Amino acid sequence: MRPAPPAVRNYNMDTTKRGLRSVVCVKQVPDTKQVTGDAMRPDGTINRAALPAIFNPEDRNALEAALSVRDACGGTVAVVTMGLPAASAILREALACGADEVYLVTDRRAAASDTLATSYILSQAVAKLRPDLVFCGRQAIDGDTAQVGPQIAEKLGFALVAYASEVSIDEHGLAVARRDVGSGVETTRTRLPALLTVSSAAAPLRPRNAKLLMKYKNAEPTVWSLDDIGADLSRCGKAGSPTNVSRVQSVVLAGGDYRAFSADEEGAKALVAELVASHTLG
Amino acid sequence: MNFFTDNDDISLALSLADMERLATLSEHGFCFAKDFDWAPKDAADAADSYRRVLELVGEIAAERLAPTAAETDRNGSVLGDDGQVHYAKGIREAIDLFGKAGLMGFTLPYKYGGLNMPATLYTAATEIVSRADASFMNIFGLQGIAETINAFASDELKDAYLPDLAAGRTTGAMVLTEPDAGSDLQAVATRAYIADDGEWRVNGVKRFITNGCGDVLIVLARTEEGSTDGRGLSCLLVEKGPRVRVRRIEDKLGIHGSPTCEIVFDDAPAKLIGLRQRGLITYVMSLMNAARLGIAAQSLGIGEAALRVATDYAKERRQFGAAIATFPAIADLLFTMSSDLQAARAITYYAAVCVDLERGLEDKQQSRKYRNFCKLLTPMAKYYSSEMSMRVANGAVAVLGGSGYMRDYPAERLLRDSRITTIYEGTSQLQIVAASGGVLGGTLKEAVEDVLASREWDETLAPEVAKVREVVALIDEAVAFVKTQDAAYRDLSARRLVDMSAIALAGALLCAQAAVCEQKKRILSRWMLEGVAKAKAMHAIVVSGDAAPIAPQADAESR
Numbered sequence: 001m002r003p004a005p006p007a008v009r010n011y012n013m014d015t016t017k018r019g020l021r022s023v024v025c026v027k028q029v030p031d032t033k034q035v036t037g038d039a040m041r042p043d044g045t046i047n048r049a050a051l052p053a054i055f056n057p058e059d060r061n062a063l064e065a066a067l068s069v070r071d072a073c074g075g076t077v078a079v080v081t082m083g084l085p086a087a088s089a090i091l092r093e094a095l096a097c098g099a100d101e102v103y104l105v106t107d108r109r110a111a112a113s114d115t116l117a118t119s120y121i122l123s124q125a126v127a128k129l130r131p132d133l134v135f136c137g138r139q140a141i142d143g144d145t146a147q148v149g150p151q152i153a154e155k156l157g158f159a160l161v162a163y164a165s166e167v168s169i170d171e172h173g174l175a176v177a178r179r180d181v182g183s184g185v186e187t188t189r190t191r192l193p194a195l196l197t198v199s200s201a202a203a204p205l206r207p208r209n210a211k212l213l214m215k216y217k218n219a220e221p222t223v224w225s226l227d228d229i230g231a232d233l234s235r236c237g238k239a240g241s242p243t244n245v246s247r248v249q250s251v252v253l254a255g256g257d258y259r260a261f262s263a264d265e266e267g268a269k270a271l272v273a274e275l276v277a278s279h280t281l282g
Numbered sequence: 283m284n285f286f287t288d289n290d291d292i293s294l295a296l297s298l299a300d301m302e303r304l305a306t307l308s309e310h311g312f313c314f315a316k317d318f319d320w321a322p323k324d325a326a327d328a329a330d331s332y333r334r335v336l337e338l339v340g341e342i343a344a345e346r347l348a349p350t351a352a353e354t355d356r357n358g359s360v361l362g363d364d365g366q367v368h369y370a371k372g373i374r375e376a377i378d379l380f381g382k383a384g385l386m387g388f389t390l391p392y393k394y395g396g397l398n399m400p401a402t403l404y405t406a407a408t409e410i411v412s413r414a415d416a417s418f419m420n421i422f423g424l425q426g427i428a429e430t431i432n433a434f435a436s437d438e439l440k441d442a443y444l445p446d447l448a449a450g451r452t453t454g455a456m457v458l459t460e461p462d463a464g465s466d467l468q469a470v471a472t473r474a475y476i477a478d479d480g481e482w483r484v485n486g487v488k489r490f491i492t493n494g495c496g497d498v499l500i501v502l503a504r505t506e507e508g509s510t511d512g513r514g515l516s517c518l519l520v521e522k523g524p525r526v527r528v529r530r531i532e533d534k535l536g537i538h539g540s541p542t543c544e545i546v547f548d549d550a551p552a553k554l555i556g557l558r559q560r561g562l563i564t565y566v567m568s569l570m571n572a573a574r575l576g577i578a579a580q581s582l583g584i585g586e587a588a589l590r591v592a593t594d595y596a597k598e599r600r601q602f603g604a605a606i607a608t609f610p611a612i613a614d615l616l617f618t619m620s621s622d623l624q625a626a627r628a629i630t631y632y633a634a635v636c637v638d639l640e641r642g643l644e645d646k647q648q649s650r651k652y653r654n655f656c657k658l659l660t661p662m663a664k665y666y667s668s669e670m671s672m673r674v675a676n677g678a679v680a681v682l683g684g685s686g687y688m689r690d691y692p693a694e695r696l697l698r699d700s701r702i703t704t705i706y707e708g709t710s711q712l713q714i715v716a717a718s719g720g721v722l723g724g725t726l727k728e729a730v731e732d733v734l735a736s737r738e739w740d741e742t743l744a745p746e747v748a749k750v751r752e753v754v755a756l757i758d759e760a761v762a763f764v765k766t767q768d769a770a771y772r773d774l775s776a777r778r779l780v781d782m783s784a785i786a787l788a789g790a791l792l793c794a795q796a797a798v799c800e801q802k803k804r805i806l807s808r809w810m811l812e813g814v815a816k817a818k819a820m821h822a823i824v825v826s827g828d829a830a831p832i833a834p835q836a837d838a839e840s841r
Contacts (some may be wrong), residue, residue, distance in 0.1 A: 145811055196555040207342050211320040214331040 307642025381450020412583025
């Protein structure tokens with residue numbers, strides 16, 4: 001049984017009546033662990049047909065964060081993706097993990113969107129769901145930009161907490177997040193509505209549940225076109241994407257010469273000094 | 283990685299089991315779909331759901347459970363100063379994961395939150411889990427406790443305990459063994475009595491209790507004062523509490539993730555399950571049969587893991603300028619291990635199907651037929667599979683050589699884990715006694731013929747079928763001879779009769795598999811070639827009448 005939701009205040013929507021509303025943005029990505037020779041097209045774009053499609057790893061962490069907030073406070077979790085109809089597979093997976101609703105934004109006119117256009121389209125879809133909290137994976141393994149989450153926050157006018165590794169709601173209705181900030185860990189408190197990007201350091205996604213798996217095995221998401229989310233077409237797809245990939249290079253990092261250190265205390269000291277000097281240590 | 287989808291032999295065994303037929307029986311005409319939105323709507327829907335659920339089990343087993351097995355083996359469980367048993371980290375996590383995945387109520391009815399799946403599916407799931415970590419099977423595989431409550435307890439007890447067990451919020455234990463009541467459970471001395479407040483209390487000490495730190499304990503205790511045999515025993519449900527104390531946990535050879543507890547019951551409050559005096563003779567026997575099938579499946583999982591470790595190593599390890607897998611001695615070892623495993627799997631899944639048919643078929647005569655099959659096949663599957671897992675794990679250590687003896691590889695852990703399978707839930711020697719009744723009584727012959735009569739055999743398989751019948755004829759002769767001898771000679775011959783029976787039954791089942799799977803023919807023909815030769819040797823020993831091992835002077839000479 002879930003405990004009663006805490007009294008939530010400090011932001012504009014009365015979540016005590018309808019429960020905390022979370023939206024998770026997810027992406028179906030090519031499994032870059034399975035890269036073969038034909039993974040890239042000559043024009044520098046990804047040959048998606050050559051790679052199995054998977055649920056982007058950090059989006060799984062984001063979904064888990066949303067589900068655990070719901071387990072603690074009540075409310076609902078909706079999951080949104082933008083992509084081809086085949087992306088419904090990860091939405092069914094989200095349902096089997098316990099998501100309440102799933103939405104697919106699919107439209108030919110959204111093809112070739114860069115991060116700016118993608119975040120615009122997703123922000124339109126997310127806004128339609130009127131969330132208190134939005135969760136995104138820190139970044140997707142195909143583009144590795146980590147831009148879409150922050151850009152959605154900007155367009156929605158939500159507070160942004162990036163690199164979260166733990167998320168909860170405190171007794172005042174504030175989102176409490178632990179963030180990995182490189183040299184340490186920072187804990188933030190944020191008023192809702194807020195958007196959090198969640199890193200792989202956060203809890204792994206719970207397994208699919210057998211009953212939900214059977215129940216939703218043929219489920220179809222609510223499908224939205226760009227018209228359904230009221231998108232301005234000039235901000236979508238190629239037209240809305242200022243980014244152009246001009247060239248993709250494979251950079252092989254080659255080692256230079258090597259230095260030998262003697263296997264005694266003096267040699268060890270010299271090695272450490274060298275590593276400190278090169279900023280490998282310290 | 284997925285331990286279900288990467289194993290075609292499990293899928294083959296399930297396809298021959300005809301899952302649509304089993305689903306139709308367990309779903310009672312698919313009447314549950316209107317009340318439970320995850321219940322299948324028809325046979326094809328059920329078979330599809332079954333496959334998806336096994337894929338889920340295979341994914342969790344491979345991705346989450348298997349990586350923790352070595353550490354769990356190293357660390358084991360700990361009995362804390364607080365009197366609480368602390369599971370290894372991997373086991374604790376696995377209980378949580380499998381609970382969240384809704385896999386802890388595999389065969390329980392929908393109304394308690396279960397999946398209402400056939401025993402055959404649960405057997406497959408148990409094998410898959412055991413391949414990842416055999417010791418976690420001892421918790422995953424305890425779902426028979428909930429089944430026992432479901433089959434025999436009052437609605438009140440079912441409502442109180444089954445939903446939590448199905449959700450994985452609680453775990454259970456079957457509490458039977460005592461220091462002086464191991465194989466001989468009739469000697470159980472733990473006492474249960476009705477206290478002044480009208481409630482049952484249990485007093486006594488139990489030993490070697492798997493997961494004895496669980497929340498829901500089914501305790502076999504003497505309720506009839508002055509009685510001395512099994513008819514004075516009843517089953518009681520005892521909840522973990524201040525009057526139930528785990529006094530120690532055993533330091534074991536293997537399955538370190540599974541805590542084996544010694545428990546002291548100090549006037550612990552209890553509730554009677556079902557009727558008095560039926561504890562051993564009805565309820566425990568039923569529980570034990572399900573548990574034996576579970577151990578057979580656990581053995582398959584250990585065998586599968588060991589075979590894969592050995593095969594991978596043999597392909598990579600180079601000596602004398604070649605991969606060792608190419609050397610005939612190693613190839614023979616691997617082929618023998620693989621056939622042994624496939625034969626054990628065929629017998630075990632067939633036994634599981636018979637359990638489902640016995641439960642599901644409404645036709646009394648048909649149901650009785652499968653009940654007889656079960657009485658033979660459950661102990662036979664447990665005996666054959668558990669002995670197989672030891673042979674195969676031992677073979678894996680042999681293939682890895684010096685590396686197999688080291689803790690750097692999982693082979694030695696699998697060998698240690700395999701050793702218990704021939705002991706608990708009844709030793710191999712006891713399984714042989716139980717199975718030999720069916721061999722002597724003709725059930726074995728009937729079961730083999732049932733498989734052989736199930737289809738037409740083409741010219742490639744007809745010779746193998748003839749060899750199966752040749753082995754059956756040898757069994758017939760051996761049985762006829764044994765029946766002219768005394769009871770001691772019958773017991774002495776039981777192992778050979780059951781071994782011959784396993785050759786014949788596995789042979790028949792492999793024929794059926796080869797009829798739909800071309801690759802099986804290689805295994806089948808070697809199985810029957812060796813099988814006929816072995817059966818002839820065993821036949822010769824049995825019909826010789828030689829009783830040297832049990833002759834009175836044998837004892838004196840061996841000293």
